[in-house]
Amino acid sequence: MGNSVDHNSTEGIQEALQNNDREKIQQYMNLEKKSPLNIAVTGECGSGKSTFVNAFRGIQHGEEGAAPTGVVATTSEVTPYLHPNYPNVTLWDLPGIGTTKFPADKYLNLVPFERFDFFIIISAIRFRENDVMLAKKITKMGKKFYFVRSKIDFDLKNQERSQREFNAERTLSEIRKACIQGLQSASVVSPQVFLVSSFDLHLYDFALLLNTLERELPEHKRDVLKLVMPNISHEVINKKKEAFYKKIKYWAMLSATVAAVPVPGLSIAVDVVMLIGVVTQYVLGFCLDILSLKKLSARTNVPYNDLTAVIISDLAATEITADLLLKVIGRFAGTAALMAAEEGSRFIPILGIPLAMSFSFVSTNKILKIILNMLAEDAHKVLNKVMESNTSV
The missing domain is CATH 1.20.120 (Four Helix Bundle (Hemerythrin (Met), subunit A))
Incomplete structure (x- = not known):
């Protein structure tokens, strides 16, 4: 089609301007409203996937359009959740790997992995064999994945109750170190682990996760991500x-x-x-x-x-x-x-x-x-x- 646009927005806009092509200029200017960004959130049951999906979209549990959360498995299908202000951005809540309906050995055949731009692999305790297997398969597909250790706020509260000389920074360092060592022992090369509380995105490593995603996304999707980032800091604004x-x-x-x-x-x-x-x-x-x-x-x-x-x-x-x-x-x-x-x-x-x-x-x-x-x-x-x-x- 003569009016279609590619995703090399900088060069495309310059060419359209030189040709005085108003229609194509308009298409480029609205590119981030139409360019799809598909984020897969996966992990074992109870890891906090749905809570993370809601938090990223600025939606509370119980609100219209929120992903259901609970102490039992609440995601039984691959479920899309659109961003409320940018419907071209979708967070996909994937069923927990290793369930009866989605066994680990068939997971990749049951989930349409090719449609996702990158993967967030979430665990609430430690990353297990299924998480590692998933990461290796994603790598073979040439896509990015990021390990997120969730529910960090609960871990800190539990440690504070049980330790006489509690130190939050030391505890965070120990949790991160244990996760990285566990992944390295499972042959995951140079794993990055982000410690996150979905109830307090402004704390811990969520900002670092956003910076990493932004840095590693293609140019035409980078600004899309920036616009849907939760306003957790002045840096994001x-x-x-x-x-x-x-x-x-x-x-x-x-x-x-x-x-x-x-x-x-x-x-x-x-x-x-x-x-x-x-x-x-x-x-x-x-x-x-x-x-x-x-x-x-x-x-x-x-x-x-x-x-x-x-x-x-x-x-x-x-x-x-x-x-x-x-x-x-x-x-x-x-x-x-x-x-x-x-x-x-x-x-x-x-x-x-x-x-x-x-x-x-x-x-x-x-x-x-x-x-x-x-x-x-x-x-x-x-x-x-x-x-x-x-x-x-």
Whole structure:
């Protein structure tokens, strides 16, 4: 198909811009909303797979769309769970290996491993023979896997009760060392083990796991992962901002290509629609939409009104409409003049269209940078509020 896009987004965007191909530019700009990311979460029964799936998606047990959790085996089929804000991202809760329905020797034939981008192998105690067998099979398929030792918070509490001179860092080091030695004795080469609590993602190794996944994913899926990362730290928020920021110039160039069409009023009308879409992506990515904030409130026990009270931008925690967006843009110094200059320049002979394109690029670039900075700052403020209210964070 002539309008299909490959996944080498940087080169593809540059070529589309050189050819002034608005449709293909738009396809590239929306690539991370459509590029699928399939994450497999597997391990033995009771290891905490479903709880991890829910935590990664920012969903609590019992909420609509949550993976069922419990003390008995709750996953009997390969079950997909879409990310609430990015439906192109799916976490797959795989049945426990070694069950009657999914015996270890037939597991690979019963589970469609080829569809997954990478695998999270979870264990709540120690990694067993089935986990090692799975890791070796995944390696032969040329795919990545990551060992996650779950329920670390329970381990620390149990150790604290039983030890007179308890030291959390020493205990964590001992758990990690025991897991690595166990895997090495089973012939797993250079195993990486991440210690995680699905109830407290901000603690222990979850941030390190995210950094590792980000580093090892292909380029076109790296930004997809950044946008769905839970806001567990200021570093994550800054990474999301960086992912959004590097695309602003391309949105501005897309705006300029529209400005090249000699129809009065068309550029501004198209720009407003485009800006609504881009700003909505910012709001969802920073988890500043109403639903995400309410889920955060329920998860952290910080009142919803307390979270929204620290938000400065009028574009967060609300429905973004054309009227609201134009009202907000109107407050930015010099922006209205640039937009007016773009329309006025169309009537200048010969130089009119190039001038209109230039004004359109500058105004869109400026608008998106200001809005992105505002929303990123709001995301930091919300995280600070949660940290203040939950001293353990």
